[in-house]
Amino acid sequence: MTQTNEQTIIQQAQHDPQAFAILYDRYIDRIYAYTLRQTGNEALAQDATSATFEKALRHLRRYRWQGQTFCAWLYRIARNEAIAIHRKQRFLAPLSLGRLGEPNAEQVLDTQLQSDDVQLALARLPGRDQELLILRFYEDLSNAEIASILGCSVQSLYVRVHRALSRLRKELEAIENVSGEVVQGE
Amino acid sequence: MTQLKINENDDLAERLKTSSTPPPKAPVAYKAGLRARLLSQYNTLPARPARLWLTVSILVGLAVLGLTFVLLWSPLGIWPASAAEILQHANTALAAQTEGAALIYDRFVLDIQTGMVVQEGAAIELWHSPDGQQFRYQLTAADGSLLYFVQRSGDRFWRSFHNLPVGAEPVRQIYQLSLDQYRQSNLPDAFEGQNISDMTIGWLDINGEHGKACTDLFCLLGITGEEWQCQGKTCTQFRDGQPIAEALLLDDEQLADGQTVHVIEIHPSLGLDWRRVTQIDARTLALVEVADFDRGNLVDRLRLIERQALAATDIPNDFYSTFPAGIELVDMQAVPEPTPVSRTNRMWIISVSPEPGTAVDEQTEFVVEVGYDLVTLPEASLQVMLWPAFNWFGGSTENSDPVNITQGEGTVTVRFRVEPRSLDSGQWMLQTSLGTFSGNQLIFLATTDWSEYQWCILCGEKVTP
Numbered sequence: 323m324t325q326t327n328e329q330t331i332i333q334q335a336q337h338d339p340q341a342f343a344i345l346y347d348r349y350i351d352r353i354y355a356y357t358l359r360q361t362g363n364e365a366l367a368q369d370a371t372s373a374t375f376e377k378a379l380r381h382l383r384r385y386r387w388q389g390q391t392f393c394a395w396l397y398r399i400a401r402n403e404a405i406a407i408h409r410k411q412r413f414l415a416p417l418s419l420g421r422l423g424e425p426n427a428e429q430v431l432d433t434q435l436q437s438d439d440v441q442l443a444l445a446r447l448p449g450r451d452q453e454l455l456i457l458r459f460y461e462d463l464s465n466a467e468i469a470s471i472l473g474c475s476v477q478s479l480y481v482r483v484h485r486a487l488s489r490l491r492k493e494l495e496a497i498e499n500v501s502g503e504v505v506q507g508e
Numbered sequence: 509m510t511q512l513k514i515n516e517n518d519d520l521a522e523r524l525k526t527s528s529t530p531p532p533k534a535p536v537a538y539k540a541g542l543r544a545r546l547l548s549q550y551n552t553l554p555a556r557p558a559r560l561w562l563t564v565s566i567l568v569g570l571a572v573l574g575l576t577f578v579l580l581w582s583p584l585g586i587w588p589a590s591a592a593e594i595l596q597h598a599n600t601a602l603a604a605q606t607e608g609a610a611l612i613y614d615r616f617v618l619d620i621q622t623g624m625v626v627q628e629g630a631a632i633e634l635w636h637s638p639d640g641q642q643f644r645y646q647l648t649a650a651d652g653s654l655l656y657f658v659q660r661s662g663d664r665f666w667r668s669f670h671n672l673p674v675g676a677e678p679v680r681q682i683y684q685l686s687l688d689q690y691r692q693s694n695l696p697d698a699f700e701g702q703n704i705s706d707m708t709i710g711w712l713d714i715n716g717e718h719g720k721a722c723t724d725l726f727c728l729l730g731i732t733g734e735e736w737q738c739q740g741k742t743c744t745q746f747r748d749g750q751p752i753a754e755a756l757l758l759d760d761e762q763l764a765d766g767q768t769v770h771v772i773e774i775h776p777s778l779g780l781d782w783r784r785v786t787q788i789d790a791r792t793l794a795l796v797e798v799a800d801f802d803r804g805n806l807v808d809r810l811r812l813i814e815r816q817a818l819a820a821t822d823i824p825n826d827f828y829s830t831f832p833a834g835i836e837l838v839d840m841q842a843v844p845e846p847t848p849v850s851r852t853n854r855m856w857i858i859s860v861s862p863e864p865g866t867a868v869d870e871q872t873e874f875v876v877e878v879g880y881d882l883v884t885l886p887e888a889s890l891q892v893m894l895w896p897a898f899n900w901f902g903g904s905t906e907n908s909d910p911v912n913i914t915q916g917e918g919t920v921t922v923r924f925r926v927e928p929r930s931l932d933s934g935q936w937m938l939q940t941s942l943g944t945f946s947g948n949q950l951i952f953l954a955t956t957d958w959s960e961y962q963w964c965i966l967c968g969e970k971v972t973p
Contacts (some may be wrong), residue, residue, distance in 0.1 A: 339550040346543055354534035371534065372542055379546050440520075440527040459524045466652045474647070475615055475633050483826060487520055494520070 332392055336383045346375060349393065352461070353400050357455050360404040370407050374400040394467035395458075401471060443493035451486040458483055514931060560913035570906070591755035591772045592736040592743040594788060599725040601793040609817030612636050616645070619809045625675035630655060632810075635823065640723040644828065653678035654712040654832050665690040666837075669944060671889035671912050682831055683886050685840045708902045709893070725795060729786060744777065760790055769796055840886055853954040855880040855890070855942050858919060860961055864938075867964040874924050878940050880954070888913055888944050888953055892922045894936045894965075913942075924964055936965045 334341035353374055358367035377399050385395060444452055457468045469479045529855040589597075595654035606612045629650035636643035655675050659666040665687050668679040701738040721729050731753055736743045741757040758771040770788040781803045787796040799809040824830075831837060858877040876892050885940060889910040909926040922940075938961035942954040 339547050342550065343543065343547060346546065350539050350542070351533045352537075355532070358532070368534070368538055375542065375546055376549070379549060438527045440523045444524070455524060459521065464652070475631065475636075476652070477633055477646075478613075481822070481824060481827075490524075491520055 328392055332385065335349055336385075339447075340381065340486040342382065345392070349396055350375070352393075353396060356456075356461055357399065357400055357404050359460065360401070360453065361407060366404075366407050370400060373403040373407075377403070391470070393463065393471040397461070397463065397467070397471045398473075401453075439494055439497045440490075443490055443497055446493045447486065447489055451489055454482055454486050455490065535919060589757075590738040590741060590743050591757040591774075592738055594730075594757065594770050594772060594793075595725065595755065595786075598788045598793045598795060601705070602725050602795060606817040609638065610820040611818040611822065612638060613814075613816040613818050615692050615813045615815075617811045617813055620675055621805075621807055625673050627655070627675050629743070630675070634729065635818075635827075636723070638723065647675070647679070648832075649675075654835060655679060657832075657835075659828060660687070664685045664828075666831075669885065669887055671887065671910055671944065679835065680973055681836045681838050683838045683840050689840060729774060729798065730796075731786065753777055758785075767796070770901050778791070800851065853881065853883050853885075853888075853942060855940055855954045857938075857940060857956050857961065858940065862963070864961045864963060867967045868926070869966055870926055872925065874922075874926075876922045876938070876939075876940065877919060878922065878956075879917075879919050880913060880942060882913060882915050882953070885944065885953065886915050888942045890920055890922075891941050891943070892924065893939050893941060894926070895939060934967070935962055937962045 324504050331341050331344055335345055350371070354367055354371045357370035357374070358364065361370060374396065378396055385392070444455060454472070457463060457471065465476050465479055469476045472479065474482070531771055555601060612635070614634045618627065618630045618632055620627045620630065627649055631648045633647070633648070634643060634645045642661055644659040645657070646654060649655050655678065657666065657668040657679055663686055665685045666682050667685070667690070668682050731745055735746045736755070737746065743755045744751045745753040745755070754775055754777055756773045760768055761771055762768050769787040770790050772786045772788065773783050774786065781802050785799045785801065788794070789796055794814045797811045800807045856879045858879050861875040862872060878890065878892070880890060882888050890913050891910050892908040908922050911920050911922065913920065940956045941952050943952045
C-alpha cells in the first residue's frame, strides 16, 4: 500500500467504519507479533493489542499525516501499552518480567535452552537494547518509522543501533567463548 | 560511495535477522472478536476537534528554569516586558539548557510553502559545538530524503550544492572541501539570512561567521541582541545608527493544548511586506515556533522540538565521516586548486540573436551563446535574464530555464522566447548569470554587463529572425 493510498484510507476511516476495518486487517498481525515479542506472553500480548486498537480508534479523528506514518503511530501506541502492561505485571508478579525489563533468571534459563547463541545474547541485553534491535531487525519498519516510534531522530537511531549491536557482539563473544571452552573440555 | 553504516556489525545484523523464527499470527477467534468489538464502538467516537494545533515537547528542565526566570523577572523588569526583553530572557533560557555541554543537539520541524518548494514536516537536525565551529546540519524531508547538508569538522567542510532552490529536489551528492577552499569560493553559508529582509531566513540560520553555526536565539531569528531601543511594546534595532528591524510584542495567545505563548512579530524597518512571528512559551520561555509571512502569506514555519546537551562520547568516533545512505561523496580536495592569481569565476556573451537594438515580440526566438569559467565551485546554475530598463530596481525579471554547468571552462547556448503575459512593453536589457542557491535565493557568482544588450519588446514592430 503506497503512502498516498493509505493516507486516503485513513481519511476515510475517520468517518467510515469499513475503511477502519481495512486498516485493522492490515496491521492486526504485525501489532500482535510486536506485543508478543515485547511481553513474551500471549495473554498479555492480546491485552496490549486490544488496547492499542481501541486507543487508535478513539484518537483516529485527531490523527494527521505529518511526517509520521500510520504504522509508526500504531507501533508507538502499542509500545506504550506494552510498557504499561509490563509495569502492572511487575507490580503484581515481580518475578515474571517480560522482555521490557531486565532479564530474570527464569528467562535466561529459557533462552539458554535455545540453541541459537544470538537469541541468547539478545536476551542478556538491557530491555531498551532488546526493543531497539527487535524493531530494527524483526519488524518490517523503516528507520524513520522506528525513530518516530521511539521518539528520537534517525541519526540518533543509527547511533543507538550501533551501540546496541556492539553490546550484543560482546555478549555473543562471551557466550561463544564459554561454548568453546565447554567443547574443548569435552 | 560513502554510506552511513553499521558496516562493522553487518555480519551480526545478518545473524540477528536469520536467527529468529517468524512470530505466530494472532489467533483467528481473537482477531475476529476484537474486530467486531471495535466496529461496534465506532459510532461512539468523539468528533474531530475544530482546531488542531501542533504540540511541542517541553523539556522538564525548562519548566524549572522558566519558573525561575518568571520569579526573577517580574520585580526587575518593566512589566509588561518589551519584545526585546522577552527575547533576551528566552535566549538566556535556551543557552542555559545546554550550559557546559561539549555538544548540542537541536531538532526542528520545518514546513515550507514558497512556490517551487513545498515541504511539510521536514526535519532539521543540528549537532554543534557551543562555539559553533564544529557542526553538522541536515535537512531531511518527511519521506526521509535529504534536502540539505552542511558540516564542518576541523579544517574540513562538507556541503550539498543546489542549482534549484533548497528543498526543490533531494540531495544526491555531498562535496567535501578544505575549509580554505570553502572560504575562497565565496559561497554563501547555508541560508544566508543575517539580513532580516532575506526571506530565506525562515530556515535555521547558521551564518554567524563564514562557516559557523548559530549559537543563540538571536542568530536563529536573524537579528542581534544589541542596540534595541524600546518604547512600550515596540523595539527598534539599530545598526550604524540606522533602524534595521522592529520587534513588536503582540497579545499573548493560548494554543489549543492550553499552552500560553508570547507572540513577537519582527519585520524590517524599511520596505518589504515581510514579517517573522515568533512564539515563546510564556511560562518556560522556551522557543515554540517561528513562522514567516510574505505579503500576508505563510512561507515557512519552524518548530523547535528538542534541544539536548551531549557529551563528546555520545556520538561515534566516525560521526563526521559517515553520511546518509545513498549519497555520493565527492572529494573536491582531490581536484588541483586553480592558480589563485589568474582565475576567478567569470562569464561572457559570445553572441546574441537577434541584434540588440531591434524591436522584438513573443514570436522572436532569442539565441544567446555564453562562455563561462567556473573556478571556485564544482557546479553552478547558468541563466539568462531580462531586466526592464525602465524600472531597474522595482521591476520583475524574466529568466530562462537554468542550465547546470560543472567546474571548468565551456560554452552554453540558451534559446528562449518572451512571455507576453508577464512583460510590459518597453526597453529590456539582457544579462547572464552564474549562481547557486542559498535557500530560496540565487546568489550570483558571476554576471555579464547588460548595458550593450537591449531590445524594445512588444513595441509594435516585428522582427524577422
